Amino acid sequence: MLQIYNTLNRSKQVFTPLVSGQVKMYVCGMTVYDFCHIGHARVMIVFDMVARWLRASGYEVIYVRNITDIDDKIIQRAIENGEPIAALTQRFIDAMHADSDALGLMRPDQEPRATAYIEQMQGMIGRLMEQEIAYQADDGDVNYAVRRFLGYGRLSGKSLDDLNAGERVAVGSGKRDPLDFVLWKSAKEDEPSDTRWQSPWGEGRPGWHIECSAMSCALLGQHFDIHGGGADLQFPHHENEIAQTEGALYGQDRSDSDTPWVNYWMHNGHIRVNQEKMSKSLGNFFLIRDVLQQYDPEVIRFFMLRAHYRSPINYSDVQLDESRSGLARLYTALAQANGMAAPAKQDASFAAPWVQRFNAAMDDDFNTPDAIAVLFDLASELNRKHAAGEFDAVHALTQALQSLASVLGFLERDPSAFLQGGNAGELDATAIEEYIAARAAAKQAKAFEKADAIRADLLKQGVVLEDKPGGITEWRRA
CATH class of the missing domain: 1.10.10 (Arc Repressor Mutant, subunit A)
Structure with a gap:
């Protein structure tokens, strides 16, 4: 029975989908103004793993991961480059797909772009205005009135009284409260024409938070199962998503008895470099495509999944080298069985204890470290049976090792292709x-x-x- 740690309730809960046999999952994706870094890789790998396990468990999964293709950083980069917004974003969307494909990740079922959902965003903002949870300020921006939504701070555990404007966004002159956040940004005279849309509140563009609320509801409905993203999005982004979406659904009268917009909130941990958070300012910022020049894509996946998805992980060459050695042990065990004739009848019971342990680990909040430990134990048993000449067991264990590992995206290649592959700078x-x-x-x-x-x-x-x-x-x- 699958249990998921729900950030909203800060506990593991038995997973019960809204529709039996089906899971609707939305994950916050990339803002496409630059190449993806290894922090993005972790989000992509973690929720690829989640989708794989849900499907392996028999669920029909609808996996949506958005693309933010209008944003202040995008506009600034396009102006600096002297190119249209659409050209800039398409180039980096193509680069994101190239990185994702290189890592062996399955594409989400849908990848909505924010600019294709302006109408839905405006509709949600309009409902918030009708509910008097949003207002248009003197500077033309439409803002969300945070103090009018009961329960703000439930996801992050933050109290309104403890919050200050510096934790959230720069205080605009038109805001009634420094905690309020923008839903619709009024266009500025010097901004390019491809950064603005007509609206009931004048020309402008959506705020970042409203994008995900509108896209997820449009594609998955007003209530769905899982919403995921990096830990850094828990506040303010996901907190604001809950406020504006449930505000649009229930108004100021929202109560605890109302059906929540999302049932399970999942957040993956940060990547740290030398025990510091990765950032451009610290010079410890690594692009996926650069790391792929040094390491096999499967090694990167293995490195990411050796740690539990909720835990922070420290990025280093030492960790990646250890991950390669670990994968090599598994591939070496498989290589021994290559070329052996399969028995006429295969007894799956040889592998049953390891299959049960693997399933139990994955059902325990996607515990990939324990699941990978089972793979190593299974490989060790495979080596012992091979040395003893018990070839019926060898075949059953080999099939189990490959089958279980493939759920995590491992051991899907010919062993020699991996074992003879090298990192940059090694003997070819x-x-x-x-x-x-x-x-x-x-x-x-x-x-x-x-x-x-x-x-x-x-x-x-x-x-x-x-x-x-x-x-x-x-x-x-x-």
């Missing part, structure tokens, strides 16, 4: 084969010390040689 396959040829020549000439020295040299460079019958030498990365 051609150079390794030259070493192997030189070692074979040395052995032929009975220069065994030289042959041993070549093996040792390769080992120092992270390459393991394995001599097979018939004079064949295979190699893999350590």
Whole structure:
């Protein structure tokens, strides 16, 4: 039975979908004015994993992840580049897809762009105006009146009395309260024409928070199962989403008996670099495409999922190297079974204990560290059965290892393709084969010390040689 940690209630809860057998999930996506960084990678990988497990558990999943393609940062970058907004955003949407595909991630079922939902945003703002939870200020902006929504702060645990304007957004001159946030930004004279839309409140563009409320309701309905995103979005973005969406649904009279807009809120932890939060100002900012120049995409996925999705993780080359070594252990176990004839009848009971443990781990709030530990235990058992010549068990365990790992996006390649793949700066396959040829020549000439020295040299460079019958030498990365 699946349990999910619900940020709203700060506890694990048994997952019960609104519609039996179906899960509707919305995840806050990227603001497309630059290339995606490894923080974005974690969001993408975590909720790809969530969608995979839900589907593996038999649910029909409707996974929506939005694209913010109108925003102050986007406008500023387009002006700096001297290009239209649409050209800028499309370029970085294409780059985001390239990064996601390289990481082996499944595309969301729908990727709505904010600029395609202006009408729905205006409709929601209009309802908030009718409910007198929103107002138009003297500067033309339409703002949300935070103190008119009972229960503001439930998601983040923040009290209105404890909040101050510096935690949220810059205080505009037209705001009635420094905590109020903008729903519709009045256009400025010097802003490009492609940054403004007509509205009942004059030309302008939507505020960031209203975008996700309008898109999620348009695609998933007024109530849905899971809303996810990074921990940094919990406040103010997700807090504001709840306020404006439930405000539009129930007005100022919202009560605890009203059906919540979202049933389960999920937030993944931050990525830290040298125990500090990743940021451009600290110079510890890593783009996905740059990391992919150094490390195999599967290694990056493994690194991300070795930690529980709610925990912060520390990014470093050491962590990624350890992740590669861990994956190599699993692939090495699979490689041993390659080429073995499958038995006529296969007994799945050999693998049943590991399958049960894996399922239990994933049903415990997507506990991927425990699930990966099960994969290692299963690989160890596979090695033992192989050494003992119990080949019926070997085949059952091999199938289970591949099947369970594939739920997390691992072990879907030929083992040799991974084991012989290298990071930037390492010996390439051609150079390794030259070493192997030189070692074979040395052995032929009975220069065994030289042959041993070549093996040792390769080992120092992270390459393991394995001599097979018939004079064949295979190699893999350590």
